[in-house]
Amino acid sequence: MTEPTPHLTTHVLDAAAGTPAVAVEIVLTGPGGEIARGLTDADGRLGLGPERLDDGDHTLTFATGAYFEGRGVEAFYPRVDVTFTVRAAPDGSVRHHHVPILLSPFAYSTYRGS
Known part of the structure; x- marks a missing residue:
């Protein structure tokens, strides 16, 4: 039996080193508080949360300083907080959310992935 895909995934790439960022602690919070936490794997990836996140604003906190x-x-940023909004589509369907970051000691960028 395979586990369901989490509703949210992330990928952290160390742009300065040109490698995945391994063992970055990430915390997912939502309107009701902490939902999940974990560490990125050897490929810099992590799936967090249940199969479905509630609609509303959510934040991923990346422990970049550590x-x-x-x-x-x-490094300049001790942590990176990325806040995004989850909404069901007009037809009621649920989309997967992928929120990656590109990281360096003095900058970061993010985008909505697929």
């Missing part, structure tokens, strides 16, 4: 500190790299 990640860079563990690599002996000075």
Whole structure:
């Protein structure tokens, strides 16, 4: 039996090193508080949460300072918070959410992935 795909996935790439960011702690929170937490895998990926997130604003908090500190790299941002809105489609269907970040010690970017 396979586990269901979580409603939300993320991918962290260390753009300065050109590699996946391994073992970055990430916390997912929603309107009611913490939903899930975990560490990125060897490919910098992590699935979080249940099969369906409630509609509303959610935040992914990436522990970027601890990640860079563990690599002996000075960094400017101790954490990155990415807040996004989950809404069911007009037909009531639920879309998968993928929220990746590209990370360096002094910058980051994010986008809505697929």
